[in-house]
Amino acid sequence: MAKGHVLVLPMPCQGHVIPLMELSHGLADDGFEVTFVNTEVDHALVVAALPAGGAAELRDRGIHLAFIPDGLTDDEDRKDLNKLIDAYSRHMPGHLERLIREMEAAGRPKARWLVGDVNMGWSFVVARKLGIRVASFWPASAACLAIMLKIPKLIEDGVLNEKGWPERQETLQLAPGMPPLHTSLLSWNNAGAPEGQHIIFDLVCRNNRLNDLAEMTVCNSFHEAEAGVFKLFPDILPIGPLFADREFRRPVGHFLPEDTRCLEWLDAQPDGSVVYVAFGSMAIFDPRQFQELAEGLELTGRPFLWVVRPDFTPGLSKPWLDGFRRRVAAGRGMIVSWCSQQRVLAHAAVACFVSHCGWNSTLEGVRNGVPFLCWPYFCDQFLDRSYVTAVWRTGLTVSPSEDGVVTREEVRSKVEQVVGDAEIRERARLLRDTARACISEGGSSNKNFKKFIDLLSE
The missing domain is CATH 3.40.50.2000 (Glycogen Phosphorylase B;)
Structure with a gap:
């Protein structure tokens, strides 16, 4: 009853x-x-x-x-x-x-x-x-x-x-x-x-x-x-x-089917090596910004897992995207349309989270002790970025150039700074332990x- x-x-x-x-x-x-x-x-x-x-x-x-x-x-x-x-x-x-x-x-x-x-x-x-x-x-x-x-x-x-x-x-x-x-x-x-x-x-x-x-x-x-x-x-x-x-096996109301192949791909990557990139369900990038981000991820030389929704970049050149997919398919990167983000963030291979800083994503990263590279899009995401960068100090933020575009070199540089900062990693780990204690x-x-x-x- x-x-x-x-x-x-x-x-x-x-x-x-x-x-x-x-x-x-x-x-x-x-x-x-x-x-x-x-x-x-x-x-x-x-x-x-x-x-x-x-x-x-x-x-x-x-x-x-x-x-x-x-x-x-x-x-x-x-x-x-x-x-x-x-x-x-x-x-x-x-x-x-x-x-x-x-x-x-x-x-x-x-x-x-x-x-x-x-x-x-x-x-x-x-x-x-x-x-x-x-x-x-x-x-x-x-x-x-x-x-x-x-x-x-x-x-x-x-x-x-x-x-x-x-x-x-x-x-x-x-x-x-x-x-x-x-x-x-x-x-x-x-x-x-x-x-x-x-x-x-x-x-x-x-x-x-x-x-x-x-x-x-x-x-x-x-x-x-x-x-x-x-x-x-x-x-x-x-x-x-x-x-x-x-x-993380119970259904939680995702709007898109999850691509579980990325979990097997993560299993094949070294611990603390993968840059996970996801911008939630609402963010839209124009083709130029998409290409700068894509080429910035290539420049890091690190394996990356990138969630690209079907509606993420209207107007992107299909030949360019196909070429990019072929280049990264050799093992350096994986692109999926949606995934079980909590399972990804809990994976030992993930080194950092390039995120729009939606609150769900922010807390999921926090609960798994993952450092952030913040890239807010709209609404409350700027406030969440402020928590990450100014209060908890568990990540950094991207800085757009004068024309509002985050360049490939900025992506490469900030990813390296986040992944390489032992103090950020330690603060992220301590906040993770605190979060887990609260729900225990x-x-x-x-x-x-x-x-x-x-x-x-x-």
């Missing part, structure tokens, strides 16, 4: 689905029945990427996959966050209410709790209307949430105007130990076309208010990683770093997770 039925609702982006699916596995391990609600498009991607029998395996564990429309047509660009947020905020509330009523009519147990992404604050209103209690989950760094919660104070202090744009060019640091961030790099101002910024800023302000409907807010972080934030906001409980299982029995994240379970069990 399940402890109770919990609805789990992520924002419809890969970086939000994965940690909430990891959390869902934790809830299922504790005896809860989970209904994981994706958008129709994301649900189709997740199901298509599952290994054979994956959906049945999830059901057997008590995790049911459900979906609702996001309000966009099939041909609209879901990487356009302004468009996606505008559509789902208007269309999804009614669809979620309908889904909940249909599940009850079909004989499913009444959901007692919604565990919702803070970015989907509208769902908290729907849940409360239907008598469902709410807990919220923050998938990015707690520092990112803290800055958002401080928007009224930043406006009052004249740092921001009423529309969320900076009034002053300066570096912010909300509290000691928190990452410094320049006002030009605030997440809501760097998430898409400037003309749509008001959509994201309005969403942030609205969600700040709606989060008051949640009885508890948990996040995918750990106390020692962001001690300054948790001192400032003690009601935000870190329960991470989250992961679904120690072998009696650790701070482990205790917070038990508090969360106790609340959902009421």
